[in-house]
Structure formats: C-alpha cells, structure tokens
Amino acid sequence: MTESDGYVLLALFLVPLGTALLLMLTPSRERTAIIGLTGLASLAMFALSVYTFVAYSFNGDQFQAVLAFTWMQNVGVLGDKGIQLKVGVDGIAASMVLLTGIVILAGTWVSWKIEDRLKDFFILLYILVAGVFGTFVMLDLFFWFLLYETALLPMYLLIAVWGSTRKEYGAMKLMMMLLAGSILIFTAIFAMYTELGAGSFDMELFFAANFDEDFQKIFFPMILVGCGTLGAIFPFHSWSPDGHAAAPTAVSMLHAGVLMKLGAFGVIRLGFQMMPEGGEFWAPAMIVVGIVAALYGAVSALRQTDLKLMTGFSSVSHMGYVFLGLGTMNVIGWNGAVLQMFAHGVMTALFFLLIGGMYDQSHDREIPHFSGLAKQMPIWSIFFVIAGLASLGLPGLSGFVAEVHIFIGTFRSYPIVGGLAVLTAAITATYLLRMFAQAFFGQPNPQWGGLNEITWGERAGATVLAGSIVLLGLWPAPWIDRISPSIIDVIPGVTL
Amino acid sequence: MDVLGNELNFQYELLLPEIVLAVTAMLIVGLDAFRTELNLGRRTLPGLAILGLVIAGGLSLTWIDSDTDFARLITIDNFTTFFRLLFIATALVIIVGSWEYIERYVAHNAEFYGLLLLSTAGAIYMAAARDLLTAYLALEVLSFSLYTIVSLARNDQRSGEAALKYVLLGGVASAMLLYGLSLLYGVAGSTQYPEIAAALSAGVEDVELPLLLGLVLIVGGLGFKASAVPFHMYAPDAYEGAPLPVTAYLSATSKAAAMALFLRWFAGPLLPAIDDWQWMIAVVAVATMVLGNLVALQQRNIKRLLAYSSIGQVGFMLMAIVTISEVSASALLLHMGGYLVTNLAVFMAVIAFYNQTQKEDIVEFRGLAQTNPFLALVMTAGLFSLAGMPLLAGFLTKFILFQSVVDGGYTWLVMIALIMSTVSLYYYLQVVKQMYLYEPSGNPARWRLSPTGYLATGVLLVATVVLGIYASPLYTAADRATVALFS
Numbered sequence: 001m002t003e004s005d006g007y008v009l010l011a012l013f014l015v016p017l018g019t020a021l022l023l024m025l026t027p028s029r030e031r032t033a034i035i036g037l038t039g040l041a042s043l044a045m046f047a048l049s050v051y052t053f054v055a056y057s058f059n060g061d062q063f064q065a066v067l068a069f070t071w072m073q074n075v076g077v078l079g080d081k082g083i084q085l086k087v088g089v090d091g092i093a094a095s096m097v098l099l100t101g102i103v104i105l106a107g108t109w110v111s112w113k114i115e116d117r118l119k120d121f122f123i124l125l126y127i128l129v130a131g132v133f134g135t136f137v138m139l140d141l142f143f144w145f146l147l148y149e150t151a152l153l154p155m156y157l158l159i160a161v162w163g164s165t166r167k168e169y170g171a172m173k174l175m176m177m178l179l180a181g182s183i184l185i186f187t188a189i190f191a192m193y194t195e196l197g198a199g200s201f202d203m204e205l206f207f208a209a210n211f212d213e214d215f216q217k218i219f220f221p222m223i224l225v226g227c228g229t230l231g232a233i234f235p236f237h238s239w240s241p242d243g244h245a246a247a248p249t250a251v252s253m254l255h256a257g258v259l260m261k262l263g264a265f266g267v268i269r270l271g272f273q274m275m276p277e278g279g280e281f282w283a284p285a286m287i288v289v290g291i292v293a294a295l296y297g298a299v300s301a302l303r304q305t306d307l308k309l310m311t312g313f314s315s316v317s318h319m320g321y322v323f324l325g326l327g328t329m330n331v332i333g334w335n336g337a338v339l340q341m342f343a344h345g346v347m348t349a350l351f352f353l354l355i356g357g358m359y360d361q362s363h364d365r366e367i368p369h370f371s372g373l374a375k376q377m378p379i380w381s382i383f384f385v386i387a388g389l390a391s392l393g394l395p396g397l398s399g400f401v402a403e404v405h406i407f408i409g410t411f412r413s414y415p416i417v418g419g420l421a422v423l424t425a426a427i428t429a430t431y432l433l434r435m436f437a438q439a440f441f442g443q444p445n446p447q448w449g450g451l452n453e454i455t456w457g458e459r460a461g462a463t464v465l466a467g468s469i470v471l472l473g474l475w476p477a478p479w480i481d482r483i484s485p486s487i488i489d490v491i492p493g494v495t496l
Numbered sequence: 497m498d499v500l501g502n503e504l505n506f507q508y509e510l511l512l513p514e515i516v517l518a519v520t521a522m523l524i525v526g527l528d529a530f531r532t533e534l535n536l537g538r539r540t541l542p543g544l545a546i547l548g549l550v551i552a553g554g555l556s557l558t559w560i561d562s563d564t565d566f567a568r569l570i571t572i573d574n575f576t577t578f579f580r581l582l583f584i585a586t587a588l589v590i591i592v593g594s595w596e597y598i599e600r601y602v603a604h605n606a607e608f609y610g611l612l613l614l615s616t617a618g619a620i621y622m623a624a625a626r627d628l629l630t631a632y633l634a635l636e637v638l639s640f641s642l643y644t645i646v647s648l649a650r651n652d653q654r655s656g657e658a659a660l661k662y663v664l665l666g667g668v669a670s671a672m673l674l675y676g677l678s679l680l681y682g683v684a685g686s687t688q689y690p691e692i693a694a695a696l697s698a699g700v701e702d703v704e705l706p707l708l709l710g711l712v713l714i715v716g717g718l719g720f721k722a723s724a725v726p727f728h729m730y731a732p733d734a735y736e737g738a739p740l741p742v743t744a745y746l747s748a749t750s751k752a753a754a755m756a757l758f759l760r761w762f763a764g765p766l767l768p769a770i771d772d773w774q775w776m777i778a779v780v781a782v783a784t785m786v787l788g789n790l791v792a793l794q795q796r797n798i799k800r801l802l803a804y805s806s807i808g809q810v811g812f813m814l815m816a817i818v819t820i821s822e823v824s825a826s827a828l829l830l831h832m833g834g835y836l837v838t839n840l841a842v843f844m845a846v847i848a849f850y851n852q853t854q855k856e857d858i859v860e861f862r863g864l865a866q867t868n869p870f871l872a873l874v875m876t877a878g879l880f881s882l883a884g885m886p887l888l889a890g891f892l893t894k895f896i897l898f899q900s901v902v903d904g905g906y907t908w909l910v911m912i913a914l915i916m917s918t919v920s921l922y923y924y925l926q927v928v929k930q931m932y933l934y935e936p937s938g939n940p941a942r943w944r945l946s947p948t949g950y951l952a953t954g955v956l957l958v959a960t961v962v963l964g965i966y967a968s969p970l971y972t973a974a975d976r977a978t979v980a981l982f983s
Binding site for chain 1: 891892899914968
C-alpha cells in the first residue's frame with residue numbers, strides 16, 4: 001500500500017461520520033431516504049475495508065498507507081508533532097478493518113426493520129462504527145483513544161432506547177464498567193507520554209520507546225485490565241452477557257463482533273507493542289485468566305436457557321481463547337489469537353443476527369420453549385447451524401482454523417493448559433449440540449406455527465457472514481499471510 | 497510618580513473596554529428611569545447591553561500582544577486580553593440566550609443588565625490586577641454585583657434566601673481574604689505583585705508562620721469565590737435560588753474569575769512560596785472533586801445538579817494550580833475555555849426549557865427528545881462534554897489538562913480525577929435518560945425555541961463540537977496568555 005491509500009483509511013471513519021451528519025439533516029419521516037443513505041454507506045464501508053485488506057501487501061513495511069496531518073503542535077504540553085491525525089495499518093489492523101466492514105454491512109441491513117426512531121438509531125450506530133474503524137487505523141495515541149471512547153459512548157443510548165430485557169440496567173452496567181476500564185487506559189497513556197518526554201502522541205515513537213522495565217511492569221497491567229474490560233477479560237466480563245442480552249440486534253452484532261475485539265486490539269497495540277517486556281512479564285497471568293475465562297464462560301453457557309445469554313457467555317469463553325493465545329508468546333498462538341478475533345467476530349455477529357431475527361417475531365428466547373424450529377424456519381436454521389458448528393470448531397469453518405492455532409501454541413508453551421483448552425472446546429460442543437437437539441429438531445411446537453422465515457435483509461446479511469466463516473475456514477492463507485509478519489514485528493522476543 | 501520615584505503610566509485608554517462597560521451600565525439604568533417617557537421597546541435594554549459588550553470586546557482586541565501596565569495597578573498583557581474576551585463573550589451569550597427569561601422572570605431588568613456589565617468589568621480586573629488591593633477591589637465589585645442580582649428572581653422566595661446566605665457568607669470570606677492579604681503584606685512589605693515575589697524569594701525564615709496563616713486565609717477566601725470544598729456551602733442554595741441566567745453567570749464568570757486570580761497569584765507573587773501552599777491546594781482539589789461529584793449523584797433539581805457538578809469541575813481545575821507551570825497553566829486556560837462553552841450550552845438549553853415549561857426538576861425533562869429533539873441534542877452534547885466524552889470539547893480539554901498534571905508529577909491526583917469524571921457521567925446520564933428513554937409526561941406536542949434561543953444554543957453546540965476536534969486556536973491563545981503570566 002502507498003501513502004495515497006492513507007486516504008482510504010481516512011475515508012473508513014469519515015464515511016460513517018459523514019453519513020451520521022447527513023442523517024441528522026434528513027427528516028425522520030423519510031424512511032426511504034434513510035434506508036437508501038445507510039445502504040450506500042454500508043456498501044462503501046464494506047468496499048473500503050475489503051480494499052484495505054486486499055491491498056495490504058504482506059511483503060512490505062509493517063505499517064502501510066501511513067498518512068499524517070499535523071493537528072496541534074508546539075503549544076503547552078505538546079511539542080513537535082504533538083497531536084497528528086495519523087493513520088496506517090499493519091496486518092492485524094487490516095484484518096480487523098475487514099471484520100468491521102463485514103459486520104456493519106450485515107448490521108445495517110438487518111436494522112432497517114426497526115420501526116421506532118430509525119434515524120436516531122443509525123446516527124448513533126454510525127458514530128460508533130466511525131469510532132471502531134478509527135481506532136483500528138489510527139497511529140496517533142490521542143486520536144486512538146478519542147475514537148476508542150467514541151466507540152463506547154453511543155452504546156448507552158443504543159441499548160437503553162432500542163434494547164430489550166432489563167435494558168436500562170444492562171446499558172448502565174456496561175457503560176460504567178467500560179468507562180472504569182478507560183480510567184486505567186487514560187492513566188497509562190498519560191504516564192507513557194510523560195515518560196517518553198517527546199511531546200508527541202505519535203504511536204510509532206511509543207513503539208520504539210523501550211520504556212524502563214519496571215515502568216512496563218507497572219503500566220502493562222493497566223492496559224491489560226483497561227482494554228481487557230472491553231475484551232471481556234475474566235473477571236471483568238460481567239457487563240458482557242447482560243449488555244448483549246439487552247442490546248438490539250445490530251448493536252449486539254457490532255458489540256460482540258467488533259467492539260470486544262477492540263479491547264484485545266488495544267492490549268496488542270498499547271500493551272504488547274509499547275511495553276513488550278511488561279507483556280512478557282505478565283503473559284503467564286494472561287494464560288491463567290484466559291483459560292479460566294474460557295472454561296468459566298463455557299460452563300456458564302451450559303447453564304443458560306436464554307439464547308442471547310448463552311451466546312453472551314459463549315463470547316466470554318471465546319474471548320478467553322484470544323487472551324490465552326496472546327499469553328503463549330509464540331507466533332502460532334498469536335496467529336490463533338488474531339484469527340480468533342476475526343473468526344469469533346463474524347460467527348457471533350451471525351448468532352446475534354439470527355437470534356434477533358427470531359426474537360422480533362416470537363418475543364421469547366428461552367431455549368426450552370422451542371422445538372422443531374428446523375421445520376418451521378429451515379433457512380434460519382441452516383445459518384444457525386453454520387454459526388454453531390463454527391463456534392464448536394468444526395474443521396472447514398473459521399473457528400477451527402483459529403482454535404487449532406491457539407491450541408498448538410498453548411501446547412508448546414503450557415501443555416497442561418492446552419489440555420484444558422481442548423476440554424473447553426468439548427463443553428462448547430455440548431451446550432451447542434444440546435441446544436440444537438432441543439430447539440431445532442423434534443416435533444414442531446404448534447405455539448410457534450406463526451413464525452416466519454427471516455427477512456431478505458437478514459438473509460443477505462447472514463449470507464455475507466456465513467460466507468466469511470466458510471472462506472476463512474477453507475482458505476485461511478490470506479489472513480495468515482498478513483497477520484504473521486506483523487506479529488513478528490510486534491513482539492520481537494517471540495519464539496516460533 | 498510613585499513613592500519610589502518611578503514614572504507611572506497613566507494611559508487611560510488602556511482601560512477603555514471597562515470604561516465602555518461601566519458607561520453602558522450607567523446608560524441602561526439611567527434610560528430605564530425614563531422608560532415611559534422614552535417609550536422604550538422591550539429589546540432596547542438588552543440591545544444596548546449587547547452593543548456595549550461588542551464594543552468593549554472589539555476594543556480589547558487592540559491590545560493583543562501588548563505588555564504594559566496602568567499605573568502599576570492593572571496589567572494589560574495577553575493574559576488580561578484572554579480573560580477580557582472570555583468574560584465579555586460569556587456575558588454576551590448569557591444576554592442573547594436569556595433576555596426573554598430576564599424579561600419574564602427577573603425583577604428590575606435595567607439593574608440586572610447594569611450589574612451584569614459592572615460585574616464583568618470587576619471580573620476582568622481580577623484577572624488584570626497587579627496589586628493586591630486592586631485585585632481585592634475588583635473582586636468586591638464582582639461580588640457585590642452578584643449578591644444583588646442573585647436576589648432579583650420575581651415571585652420566588654428562594655431567591656431572597658439565596659442572596660442573604662450568599663452575602664453573609666461572602667462577607668465572611670472577603671474578610672478572611674483581606675486578613676490573609678494584610679498578613680501577606682506584612683510578610684512581603686508590598687502590595688505589588690513583583691515586589692512580593694522578590695521579597696518571598698529572598699527568604700522569609702523568621703516570618704514563616706504569618707505567611708502560612710496568610711496563605712491559608714487566601715486559599716480559603718479565593719476558594720469561596722471558586723466554590724471549592726469546604727467553602728462551597730453557599731453555592732447550591734445560591735444557584736438554586738438565583739434566576740437561571742445568574743446561575744449560569746455564577747458557574748461561569750464568577751468561577752473563571754476566581755481561577756484567573758488563583759493563576760495570577762500562585763504563578764506570580766506566591767510562586768516562591770510553592771512549598772507552603774502546594775499541599776493545601778492539593779487537599780482542597782481532592783476534596784472538591786470528590787465531594788462535588790458524589791453529592792451531585794443525589795440531586796433532583798437541575799440547578800442543584802449543575803451546581804454540584806460545577807463544584808466538581810473546580811476540583812479538576814485546581815489540579816493545574818497544584819502543579820503550576822507554563823504547561824499546566826495553559827492547559828487550565830484551555831480547559832476553562834472549553835468548560836465555559838460547554839457549561840453555557842447546558843445552561844442556555846435549561847433556560848430555553850424553563851421558558852417553555854417553567855419547570856426545573858430533572859424528571860420534568862422526560863420525553864424532551866420527542867417534544868424538542870434539538871434542545872435534547874444540545875443538552876446531551878453539553879452534559880457528555882462536561883463528563884469528558886469524546887468528539888466534544890470536554891474530552892480534549894480534560895485530556896490536555898490531565899496530561900499536564902501528570903507531567904507535573906501528580907499522577908495520583910489525576911487518577912482520582914478520572915474516577916470522579918466517570919462518576920460524573922453517571923449523574924449526567926440520569927438527565928439524558930429522562931430525555932431519551934421516557935415518554936413526555938404532559939402534552940407531547942412539539943415546540944420550538946425562540947430565534948435567539950436557537951442562536952445561543954446552536955452557536956454553543958457548534959463551538960462544543962469544534963473545540964472537541966480542533967482546539968488549536970484556543971490552545972495557542974491560552975499558551976500566549978500563559979507566557980505573559982510567567983514573564
């Protein structure tokens with residue numbers, strides 16, 4: 001990628017932001033205009049994100065399409081290049097950009113059936129997406145954090161206004177826990193800036209900073225817990241099932257699919273990349289936390305009867321794998337972690353899309369209340385089974401590729417933990433297959449005779465997501481080619 | 497010539513903006529006496545006040561980058577110009593955004609406008625003074641104007657009670673301050689800032705105790721004006737009882753003027769004694785941000801909520817005094833600019849809301865997103881900005897402020913501030929929740945703002961967003977003001 005591709009990265013977050021502005025000026029009764037505008041914007045974002053991923057050349061520099069504009073400098077606390085609008089991607093970020101593009105495409109399509117205040121919903125959703133894209137591509141710490149917070153802020157209103165099931169509680173809990181996490185990130189950023197003493201928030205200076213080892217040991221865990229809270233790291237995950245259960249469909253999709261990855265991405269960028277020695281020191285703790293989260297999430301999911309809560313806990317479990325992979329400190333484990341971020345993103349987005357498609361009709365998500373859904377909603381069921389099989393790690397689907405990397409990586413570093421990780425996969429298979437048996441097969445329940453097949457918008461969204469699952473499962477090379485070289489640059493001390 | 501035989505500079509044109517303000521004030525009160533004879537329209541008085549402010553603001557611009565003084569009493573440098581423009585703009589916004597409110601709910605309109613202009617002049621001289629007595633007199637001009645206009649609410653008994661409480665406690669605080677200043681004079685032997693600085697840096701070994709006592713009293717007296725804990729007791733009652741525009745003015749100009757004086761004193765004459773007062777301000781800052789934000793959690797009245805939240809904000813600002821340096825002072829000025837814009841946006845929205853509904857309880861805001869989406873947007877943006885949320889002024893200015901305090905070596909202070917900032921979001925969200933989550937309680941029909949209501953809230957909303965993304969001009973201005981402060 002060349003410098004001019006930097007404008008593509010800028011467009012990634014300016015398109016949703018501009019769309020949000022245009023929507024503000026559109027009268028809310030003009031539903032067709034709103035749908036048309038968001039349709040165009042979603043396609044544009046998807047196209048830009050695919051371009052970013054494809055154009056990233058895996059033989060080139062670590063950061064590509066780097067483009068910087070001076071924003072504020074040589075004033076007060078800021079020195080040369082104080083705050084810049086600086087964008088650029090590495091292989092990890094390029095994969096995450098693609099993930100976001102896919103999920104927002106599907107998320108936009110399924111949201112068109114919202115009746116209540118559609119315009120306001122999209123304004124907030126697109127501000128959120130602008131924040132997510134921006135965080136993935138930003139190479140200036142000030143803007144990185146500004147956009148990171150931008151991705152969190154609309155969440156409160158999105159859940160509290162358009163959500164279901166204890167929505168005010170879920171929204172407030174989510175907001176407060178995530179912002180409490182931000183306190184730690186804030187502190188670490190301030191401390192690193194002062195320690196660096198360059199008067200600049202340019203992230204590449206931080207990557208090269210080589211902070212004092214004790215400093216790294218103190219501030220790495222702040223980033224780990226701060227960003228990790230958004231990544232639902234155990235034991236700071238408790239906002240996640242409640243928040244997901246309460247959130248409206250597209251928000252659950254984006255949140256579980258993309259935002260939680262933002263947390264893990266933050267741990268990589270601000271944690272490992274800026275404080276590698278701190279990361280090495282705390283890696284064993286991440287192994288413990290990761291495996292506990294994986295097991296705990298899976299066992300909790302086993303006990304849930306609400307479909308969304310089950311998926312929520314399943315997300316906690318799968319994000320546990322991500323932190324497990326990062327904790328291995330070897331290339332295979334890290335590859336698996338980043339692949340898992342992508343794989344879990346598309347898979348969980350598909351889950352929430354389908355659950356939302358059914359809940360809107362039935363207003364019930366209790367698994368025991370259903371049976372024989374496969375006969376009533378065959379297309380819906382096929383998509384659901386694809387997501388489920390990807391989740392339990394069936395070869396040929398995305399989950400397998402990611403998990404196998406993580407397991408191998410873990411076995412190399414910590415064999416016993418690797419065994420536990422495989423056990424987790426078995427528990428995952430148990431709750432998913434049991435749910436399929438109960439709700440999908442057997443005699444159709446006449447109570448749900450009125451359930452219709454999902455809408456065309458939802459089918460199209462589900463197709464994109466399921467297609468990504470299959471594509472990554474069958475042909476993971478494009479991802480691995482981009483991720484591996486970046487990983488080797490991120491953690492120099494990494495073993496193969 | 498002064499007592500030392502130095503030539504004094506008596507260029508009266510240096511004082512022109514304040515002279516314009518004072519003359520306009522007199523004119524307004526004088527014209528009002530002949531209201532019936534002159535057949536004055538309802539827009540005449542506010543129009544005249546606006547005209548005076550615009551002229552004064554325009555004149556202030558001519559002294560950008562000047563560095564001179566008037567009779568060694570008033571400094572005219574970038575710091576003064578910064579605050580001149582800030583205070584004049586604040587008064588302008590308040591009059592434009594609330595003249596309808598004033599017409600309907602404030603007794604004695606002419607006196608209100610007159611005193612508002614006079615107090616603005618007082619606030620400016622608090623920032624501009626280079627002599628303890630001048631500073632004290634300016635502070636009293638501001639305070640006495642405020643005591644009076646707090647009591648001007650029509651048909652509201654809380655107003656009189658608020659004014660009485662304010663004037664009594666304010667008098668005690670002034671006495672404290674004055675005693676502190678006299679002790680400082682005794683220690684340093686001068687009331688002029690440069691002489692005090694010179695005397696204090698020469699060493700004060702045998703007068704440590706009087707100096708310490710003087711500093712305690714000065715911090716207390718100034719803390720009262722800034723409504724810092726534990727000198728904040730009057731603030732919530734005064735805020736609640738005062739007419740809404742006065743509440744806005746109290747939380748904006750009155751606080752900013754106190755912070756200006758803090759900066760002038762603690763970055764200038766008192767800087768050599770930093771070891772004696774740094775811990776005091778740190779304690780006050782922590783108490784202010786913790787108590788202000790925690791008590792705000794329990795408020796049901798929007799004015800009281802904003803009163804406590806602005807107390808919390810003062811705690812954040814005081815952190816920059818603790819670590820006083822060019823870096824943190826310019827960050828403080830930047831933050832103050834952002835805070836004024838944001839805070840006024842919220843107040844102008846509340847005033848527009850009150851004009852329509854005559855209600856000021858938080859629950860009364862329910863369903864505002866349906867009855868007036870624009871106003872709900874302004875309120876939400878303002879409250880989120882106060883909480884330091886991104887894309888809005890509050891995020892950027894707080895970020896810079898906190899970074900400068902960490903640079904000054906007070907990371908623990910910033911951690912407390914960050915926690916309290918998060919707490920503040922909780923109570924701001926309570927208001928946002930009412931507006932967006934619930935159905936309107938009474939008549940769900942849409943209503944519109946008046947044209948000036950749109951103007952004031954719209955401009956402030958745009959300013960809040962622009963400052964949150966691109967604050968470079970304001971930061972540069974703040975930086976130049978700071979350079980003047982430390983020179």
